[in-house]
Amino acid sequence: MLKDITLGQYYPVKSFVHDLDPRIKIVLTIAFIVAVFLGGSLLGAIPITLFILLAARAANLPVKLLLKGIKPLRLILVFTFLLNLFFTAGDTVLLAVWKVRVTLEGLQTACRFSLRLVFLVTGASILTLTTQPVVLTDGMERLMRPLARIGFPAHELAMMMSIALRFIPTLLEEADKIMKAQMARGADFESGNLLQRAKAMVPLLVPLFVSAFRRAGDLAMAMEARCYHGGQGRTRLRVLKITRKDYIACAAVAALIAVTAVIG
Amino acid sequence: MEDFILEAKNVSYAYEEGEGMALRDVSLAFRRGELTAVLGHNGSGKSTLAKLLNGLYVPTAGTVAVCGMDTALDEHTWEIRQAAGMVFQNPDNQLVASIVRDDVAFGLENIGVPSDEMPGRVEAALRDVGMLDFIDRAPHTLSGGQKQRIAIAGILAMRPKALILDEATAMLDPKGRQEVFSVVERLNREQGITVVWITHFMEEAARCRRVVVMDQGRCVMDGTPGEVFTQSEKLRAMRLDVPPMVALGDLLRARGLKISREAMDVETMAGEVLQCR
Numbered sequence: 001m002l003k004d005i006t007l008g009q010y011y012p013v014k015s016f017v018h019d020l021d022p023r024i025k026i027v028l029t030i031a032f033i034v035a036v037f038l039g040g041s042l043l044g045a046i047p048i049t050l051f052i053l054l055a056a057r058a059a060n061l062p063v064k065l066l067l068k069g070i071k072p073l074r075l076i077l078v079f080t081f082l083l084n085l086f087f088t089a090g091d092t093v094l095l096a097v098w099k100v101r102v103t104l105e106g107l108q109t110a111c112r113f114s115l116r117l118v119f120l121v122t123g124a125s126i127l128t129l130t131t132q133p134v135v136l137t138d139g140m141e142r143l144m145r146p147l148a149r150i151g152f153p154a155h156e157l158a159m160m161m162s163i164a165l166r167f168i169p170t171l172l173e174e175a176d177k178i179m180k181a182q183m184a185r186g187a188d189f190e191s192g193n194l195l196q197r198a199k200a201m202v203p204l205l206v207p208l209f210v211s212a213f214r215r216a217g218d219l220a221m222a223m224e225a226r227c228y229h230g231g232q233g234r235t236r237l238r239v240l241k242i243t244r245k246d247y248i249a250c251a252a253v254a255a256l257i258a259v260t261a262v263i264g
Numbered sequence: 265m266e267d268f269i270l271e272a273k274n275v276s277y278a279y280e281e282g283e284g285m286a287l288r289d290v291s292l293a294f295r296r297g298e299l300t301a302v303l304g305h306n307g308s309g310k311s312t313l314a315k316l317l318n319g320l321y322v323p324t325a326g327t328v329a330v331c332g333m334d335t336a337l338d339e340h341t342w343e344i345r346q347a348a349g350m351v352f353q354n355p356d357n358q359l360v361a362s363i364v365r366d367d368v369a370f371g372l373e374n375i376g377v378p379s380d381e382m383p384g385r386v387e388a389a390l391r392d393v394g395m396l397d398f399i400d401r402a403p404h405t406l407s408g409g410q411k412q413r414i415a416i417a418g419i420l421a422m423r424p425k426a427l428i429l430d431e432a433t434a435m436l437d438p439k440g441r442q443e444v445f446s447v448v449e450r451l452n453r454e455q456g457i458t459v460v461w462i463t464h465f466m467e468e469a470a471r472c473r474r475v476v477v478m479d480q481g482r483c484v485m486d487g488t489p490g491e492v493f494t495q496s497e498k499l500r501a502m503r504l505d506v507p508p509m510v511a512l513g514d515l516l517r518a519r520g521l522k523i524s525r526e527a528m529d530v531e532t533m534a535g536e537v538l539q540c541r
Binding site for chain 1: 383
């Protein structure tokens with residue numbers, strides 16, 4: 001069961017966005033977030049929505065997939081909407097029931113903030129849906145490389161991330177195995193109150209941690225045996241190259257920022 | 265001297281000062297192109313020997329040389345580890361990347377191979393272990409035997425002189441064991457890579473050309489499988505089994521049949537038994 005989990009949520013198709021340089025994609029995602037915050041009014045949401053649809057099209061992603069990404073957010077969305085709706089001060093009262101007043105300003109802010117959340121999540125998921133985690137960490141490492149000169153551990157962070165990605169499925173599988181082994185010995189993970197359930201996790205977590213440390217030791221030894229000695233003098237398998245496609249994508253995002261800045 | 269790829273001279277090793285010796289005065293040399301099995305019970309020092317042979321450990325006394333380079337000298341460390349590649353026991357704990365292609369390239373990245381040379385070497389190494397079709401897969405979707413073959417490819421891409429496998433089949437099922445051994449045997453035959461095959465499976469040792477037996481940190485036997493396995497009493501005294509066919513041969517001889525002591529695999533044994541009629 002756990003063997004089938006996909007890492008991140010990479011959607012393996014060929015597309016314009018899939019082909020973009022990961023560094024450019026990361027920078028453009030950040031630029032997109034800036035655009036989302038620039039677009040303050042409800043009118044500003046129109047170009048952003050259009051841009052997302054265009055990007056989804058260029059990435060060969062079904063819109064359904066993007067909407068699915070919002071689903072786990074629905075509680076926060078409803079909460080944000082209601083909070084802003086009822087607690088924004090304003091003069092134009094639309095509805096007043098007892099002490100609760102809904103104003104036009106409240107409605108506007110509520111829509112704006114909820115939309116902003118949706119935009120942020122969809123924008124970020126376009127990045128993770130079109131970029132393999134390995135490529136993403138590669139891109140991050142290279143973006144952070146200038147910071148390495150002032151002592152920022154760019155290579156180490158990227159290496160940690162890629163090792164974590166590699167071992168998440170392995171550890172999940174192991175957790176599953178330990179859980180079953182403990183259940184076979186009569187452990188109960190499902191009943192009782194919160195505290196009891198948390199306590200029941202101890203016999204799962206202790207062996208899992210012990211094994212994770214053993215794995216870390218083994219891995220360090222194997223990495224050393226394969227000549228790993230930090231980021232110095234290291235070459236990379238993937239050569240990142242900025243192509244015409246990257247310039248087109250940059251232009252598109254620049255246009256979006258300009259439009260939202262003007263509309264406000 | 266020239267054609268010794270790995271050479272240990274009077275090597276002793278203690279994990280911690282004052283503790284018991286894991287290896288005591290071991291002298292062993294592995295020639296270019298040799299396929300050697302190292303046998304031994306748990307705690308016999310065979311894993312320690314493996315880690316000494318590529319400079320992961322430095323001997324407490326004595327010297328280890330890889331292609332003539334002393335492992336005690338820091339300046340050779342990376343050359344030594346490239347020349348003597350090592351495959352470990354646990355298939356899960358030695359793959360670094362979440363895609364096979366990136367994992368095989370890991371060693372190449374570390375030794376600074378130019379980027380344009382890498383894809384060719386990665387593909388060639390994967391072809392040699394018969395895993396080229398899996399180049400874009402994630403390691404956790406592969407079987408144990410397949411993972412070990414990926415680990416071997418990762419070493420192979422670095423073009424080593426020697427391959428040290430530290431119980432590489434111990435955690436595999438019989439099919440995976442067979443897969444991995446066949447790949448290593450073929451690499452030894454076709455590419456002349458020196459192989460040190462550390463194991464406690466007798467069937468595998470019987471298929472190597474040379475067998476070294478370790479016990480309590482010492483090298484106690486060294487010879488062809490024929491020379492080593494015919495001393496079944498000595499092996500049993502060290503809590504080691506003999507290969508199944510050797511055991512069968514012993515039983516048949518005890519019943520008065522004339523079976524050659526050289527019969528160590530099923531085919532030869534079948535021939536011998538047929539001759540007895």
